[in-house]
Amino acid sequence: MRSFLSYLIPLLLLFSDVFASDYHEQLNLKPLPQSSLLASFNFRSNTSLSQFEAHNFRPMGCRELGRAPWDGTKEGGTGVELWAWLEADTEEEADLKWLTLTNALSGLFCASLNFIDETRTTRPVMSFRPEGDHGSALDNMHLLHGVLPHEIVCTENLTPFLKLLPCKGKAGISSLLSGHKLFDASWQSMAIDIRPICPQGQECVLQIEQTIDMVLDVERSKRPRGNPIPRPPPGHDLKCNTSKPYHSGDTCFPSDFSEGVEWSLDQLFGKPLKGTCPLTDLDVPPVCIHAPESRDILTTPGVTELKNPDGLSRCYQIPSEGDFSMILPHMSREGDNAKTVADETVQPETPLLYAERSFTGHGQERGGVQSILINPSPDTVVEFVYMESLPWFMRIYLHTLQARVEGTSGVKDDIVEEIYYRPALDRTRGTQLELRVRIPPASTVFLTYEFEKSILRYTEYPPDANRGFDVAASIITILPSTSPGAPPSRRKTSNLRTTSLLLSLPTPDFSMPYNVIIFTSTAIALAFGGLYNILVRRFVGADEGQAAGGLKGKLALLVAKLSARVKAAKGKVE
Amino acid sequence: MGFQDTAGLYGAAAALRLALFTFFPALPDLLTSRVEVSTPVTSFKRLQEGLFLYNHNVSPYDGGVYHQAPLLLPLFSLLPDAQAYPYFTYLLYVLVDIVSADALYKIAESGEAAVSKLFGSARKDRQWSGYVVAAIFLFNPFTIATCLGRPTNVFTTCAILHAISKAISGNPLTSMLALSFAAYLSMYPILLLPPLVLLAYDRQHPSKKITSILPFTGITILTVTASLSMLLAISYLLTGSWEFFSSTYGIQLTLTDLTPNVGLWWYFFIEMFDSFRSFFLGVFWLHLSSYVGGLTIRIRSQPLATITILLGIFSIFKPYPSIADISLSLAVVPLFRHIFPLMRYTFFAASTILYSTFLGPAFYYLWIYAGSGNANFFYAITLVWSLGQSLLVSDLTFAILRDEWEVERPEMVGKEIRQI
Numbered sequence: 001m002r003s004f005l006s007y008l009i010p011l012l013l014l015f016s017d018v019f020a021s022d023y024h025e026q027l028n029l030k031p032l033p034q035s036s037l038l039a040s041f042n043f044r045s046n047t048s049l050s051q052f053e054a055h056n057f058r059p060m061g062c063r064e065l066g067r068a069p070w071d072g073t074k075e076g077g078t079g080v081e082l083w084a085w086l087e088a089d090t091e092e093e094a095d096l097k098w099l100t101l102t103n104a105l106s107g108l109f110c111a112s113l114n115f116i117d118e119t120r121t122t123r124p125v126m127s128f129r130p131e132g133d134h135g136s137a138l139d140n141m142h143l144l145h146g147v148l149p150h151e152i153v154c155t156e157n158l159t160p161f162l163k164l165l166p167c168k169g170k171a172g173i174s175s176l177l178s179g180h181k182l183f184d185a186s187w188q189s190m191a192i193d194i195r196p197i198c199p200q201g202q203e204c205v206l207q208i209e210q211t212i213d214m215v216l217d218v219e220r221s222k223r224p225r226g227n228p229i230p231r232p233p234p235g236h237d238l239k240c241n242t243s244k245p246y247h248s249g250d251t252c253f254p255s256d257f258s259e260g261v262e263w264s265l266d267q268l269f270g271k272p273l274k275g276t277c278p279l280t281d282l283d284v285p286p287v288c289i290h291a292p293e294s295r296d297i298l299t300t301p302g303v304t305e306l307k308n309p310d311g312l313s314r315c316y317q318i319p320s321e322g323d324f325s326m327i328l329p330h331m332s333r334e335g336d337n338a339k340t341v342a343d344e345t346v347q348p349e350t351p352l353l354y355a356e357r358s359f360t361g362h363g364q365e366r367g368g369v370q371s372i373l374i375n376p377s378p379d380t381v382v383e384f385v386y387m388e389s390l391p392w393f394m395r396i397y398l399h400t401l402q403a404r405v406e407g408t409s410g411v412k413d414d415i416v417e418e419i420y421y422r423p424a425l426d427r428t429r430g431t432q433l434e435l436r437v438r439i440p441p442a443s444t445v446f447l448t449y450e451f452e453k454s455i456l457r458y459t460e461y462p463p464d465a466n467r468g469f470d471v472a473a474s475i476i477t478i479l480p481s482t483s484p485g486a487p488p489s490r491r492k493t494s495n496l497r498t499t500s501l502l503l504s505l506p507t508p509d510f511s512m513p514y515n516v517i518i519f520t521s522t523a524i525a526l527a528f529g530g531l532y533n534i535l536v537r538r539f540v541g542a543d544e545g546q547a548a549g550g551l552k553g554k555l556a557l558l559v560a561k562l563s564a565r566v567k568a569a570k571g572k573v574e
Numbered sequence: 575m576g577f578q579d580t581a582g583l584y585g586a587a588a589a590l591r592l593a594l595f596t597f598f599p600a601l602p603d604l605l606t607s608r609v610e611v612s613t614p615v616t617s618f619k620r621l622q623e624g625l626f627l628y629n630h631n632v633s634p635y636d637g638g639v640y641h642q643a644p645l646l647l648p649l650f651s652l653l654p655d656a657q658a659y660p661y662f663t664y665l666l667y668v669l670v671d672i673v674s675a676d677a678l679y680k681i682a683e684s685g686e687a688a689v690s691k692l693f694g695s696a697r698k699d700r701q702w703s704g705y706v707v708a709a710i711f712l713f714n715p716f717t718i719a720t721c722l723g724r725p726t727n728v729f730t731t732c733a734i735l736h737a738i739s740k741a742i743s744g745n746p747l748t749s750m751l752a753l754s755f756a757a758y759l760s761m762y763p764i765l766l767l768p769p770l771v772l773l774a775y776d777r778q779h780p781s782k783k784i785t786s787i788l789p790f791t792g793i794t795i796l797t798v799t800a801s802l803s804m805l806l807a808i809s810y811l812l813t814g815s816w817e818f819f820s821s822t823y824g825i826q827l828t829l830t831d832l833t834p835n836v837g838l839w840w841y842f843f844i845e846m847f848d849s850f851r852s853f854f855l856g857v858f859w860l861h862l863s864s865y866v867g868g869l870t871i872r873i874r875s876q877p878l879a880t881i882t883i884l885l886g887i888f889s890i891f892k893p894y895p896s897i898a899d900i901s902l903s904l905a906v907v908p909l910f911r912h913i914f915p916l917m918r919y920t921f922f923a924a925s926t927i928l929y930s931t932f933l934g935p936a937f938y939y940l941w942i943y944a945g946s947g948n949a950n951f952f953y954a955i956t957l958v959w960s961l962g963q964s965l966l967v968s969d970l971t972f973a974i975l976r977d978e979w980e981v982e983r984p985e986m987v988g989k990e991i992r993q994i
Contacts, residue, residue, distance in 0.1 A: 398627065455834065508948075512950070
């Protein structure tokens with residue numbers, strides 16, 4: 001296989017600059033409860049380091065990108081995140097390379113990554129672990145992490161993403177991807193990971209993994225193109241929640257979703273899958289679905305089904321030419337052949353940790369953050385690093401940080417094992433807070449701290465100042481289990497993100513800089529003028545000195561003259 | 575005249591404060607969180623944060639929260655934790671208030687306000703005793719609120735009052751030491767140096783008198799320089815770097831933290847155009863320091879009056895003023911009881927100050943919490959507050975100058991006058 005591929009390389013380079021050694025792609029479908037579907041697209045390609053540097057990444061600026069052993073972006077509803085290990089002797093050098101990297105990626109992905117400035121960059125100490133093989137190269141590495149919580153991911157980011165693929169969305173699973181469906185999904189994420197892989201006794205290769213994950217609402221995605229505007233369904237089409245006691249022919253409690261809706265791949269994505277990408281590794285089946293064996297699935301002819309021995313998933317080898325689609329028909333819950341939910345979908349596995357974060361308090365002066373972390377497992381301890389990178393205008397008071405445990409009895413209170421804290425500096429850098437926490441089984445941890453909302457200069461507010469400022473998601477890195485009997489899924493680190501938050505700051509009145517300058521200056525002038533007047537002028541009695549002096553005297557003189565003249569005129573008339 | 579006379583007063587003041595601390599346990603934290611009491615450079619909560627970082631070996635100056643003098647850190651880390659055992663902190667603040675009141679008592683008892691070396695007022699018999707002046711300070715609601723809110727500028731207040739009291743009692747060196755401590759804590763008190771030097775010069779002990787003013791000034795300035803450098807050097811040793819310099823004094827010069835307060839600076843610099851920011855910072859500081867020279871020269875015969883007027887001006891125009899500053903300024907005004915009849919706008923000034931005292935918190939609430947007002951509401955109140963205070967200060971200046979003039983021309987007492 002490998003020889004075949006290396007034979008392909010020169011050929012390939014004619015078509016694609018990036019992809020060299022080997023490439024495979026896979027689409028994983030996972031029907032979820034409540035009529036949702038998780039679609040995970042995975043594209044992975046390897047390129048040898050020498051070729052990588054010899055070809056399109058020749059310019060100096062991009063070699064740093066090549067050297068960066070691991071570099072990932074994660075894009076989703078909560079912004080854009082970028083982190084990289086950069087090889088540099090000093091921190092300043094790392095900062096320079098970081099600047100180059102963000103600007104290069106910004107151009108590459110049409111994203112505003114160049115706005116990741118020093119206030120949005122942190123250097124995580126405990127979070128993130130390098131992936132891939134590095135040898136001793138890690139000693140000189142600086143990990144930098146930046147996040148843009150307000151960045152919205154859209155079609156202009158998908159197009160360059162697809163351009164990086166060898167089949168560019170024309171064939172293979174990438175032919176399913178279109179901006180209309182991807183950005184209409186309930187949840188979506190696009191990521192690119194680059195890591196070096198050094199197989200034993202061979203040249204090191206650089207692995208680029210591009211992933212797109214999306215959770216589709218089946219009913220919403222099935223909405224036909226001709227009728228894209230959601231309208232209230234007519235009465236006879238209403239889906240009712242039949243479990244309500246008052247449900248009858250003329251009363252209906254609408255249910256949010258209906259179970260067991262029939263769907264097909266081309267309905268959900270708006271177009272069928274167009275064959276396979278000719279460059280893909282033929283050993284890897286392009287489409288897999290996680291569904292129990294009892295689930296009926298119909299496919300287009302010419303497709304080979306490969307069943308997974310565990311009975312929970314199956315994959316499809318599809319012909320290289322022609323369209324592919326699959327239909328998951330409606331399964332009746334009644335009658336002789338009644339099916340249950342368990343027959344239709346695989347129960348999602350329980351995650352290691354649940355996390356949620358919210359603001360507490362009210363008003364625009366101060367507030368608090370509360371993170372609730374739940375370990376659902378009845379018997380295993382979960383150890384993780386909780387990292388916050390907060391904007392500088394959110395002044396946190398670390399002395400108010402508290403970790404409270406609820407749940408199993410007899411737990412020790414100091415579950416926070418290590419704290420790394422780098423306070424924010426106004427207009428220079430944000431707060432970085434990392435906590436290493438061990439959470440006992442079946443218990444809940446409440447992390448709380450207080451902060452103060454600063455007021456900014458009026459030029460520092462965005463045009464929509466009263467909308468608020470986005471605060472980046474906190475990143476939870478679950479550390480690998482050290483116990484020998486841990487399952488394989490616990491042997492590697494995994495990341496978890498909370499939602500981002502919207503922080504509203506006090507705002508000045510944007511319409512009156514001139515008024516404020518004038519009013520304040522007047523107040524100062526009044527105070528200064530009054531005092532100056534008192535200090536420099538001499539006292540005299542009210543009846544002393546030059547009586548007719550000054551403007552007042554002149555005015556009095558003028559009035560006297562005028563009245564004399566008026567009197568004289570009156571006299572004449574009479 | 576001794577401690578016995580005032581023990582009852584001090585006891586009552588301490589009891590009142592401790593009673594407030596005990597019976598209203600939420601009051602101290604409420605006041606600490608008020609922008610009128612706590613400013614970024616004095617806030618007790620920020621001190622707690624600085625202390626927490628200091629005790630956990632993180633430099634408190636490598637962050638945007640703590641902007642107070644480094645020596646406060648070891649002082650407060652000696653006290654037990656303020657959260658668990660708040661009474662030690664309460665007692666410290668009550669003690670500082672009483673020590674300040676005692677200094678004020680001594681200043682009032684000296685009679686310097688009415689009879690200085692170069693001037694004797696014709697109305698000197700109408701002065702209030704030290705007991706009354708100390709009582710007015712101790713039972714001033716602004717002072718009590720300051721004590722409960724625990725901002726760190728009570729230490730500055732105490733140091734300034736001691737500097738004045740020591741200068742009057744003929745201890746120029748101790749006085750300069752106290753002034754350098756005040757300047758070390760808050761920076762702006764260094765502007766009080768010229769009138770204080772004159773005050774100390776006038777009130778020297780006859781036994782060890784320096785008759786010429788130049789050598790005296792030289793020695794005092796040297797003392798201040800030496801003690802300030804000493805304090806800064808200790809701070810350097812304590813924190814291990816000069817970072818604290820830009821964080822404590824730099825912020826007062828550049829106003830990077832724009833948290834609202836009762837002064838005029840914050841809103842002005844929020845709304846300032848970026849290209850003019852540094853120009854106006856220079857103008858504001860120049861304005862603040864411009865009063866020192868003029869007043870010192872014009873009211874040369876009464877240095878204590880100069881200091882009183884300057885304290886009033888600082889409480890209006892300094893970068894981060896709070897009610898602690900007006901409580902200091904109102905503490906020294908009663909020393910001039912004898913010239914109150916000469917003041918023209920006392921009612922207007924007093925009602926303006928009362929008006930803004932009550933409306934300020936209300937308008938702040940409307941802006942920040944209710945959302946039914948905007949920043950201009952609170953800004954307008956700070957304008958009124960500043961105007962009321964500046965009226966009080968200029969009226970006091972007028973009364974002092976008229977009192978001086980009436981010594982020259984006793985026949986003009988009670989007559990209508992004008993200024994030309």
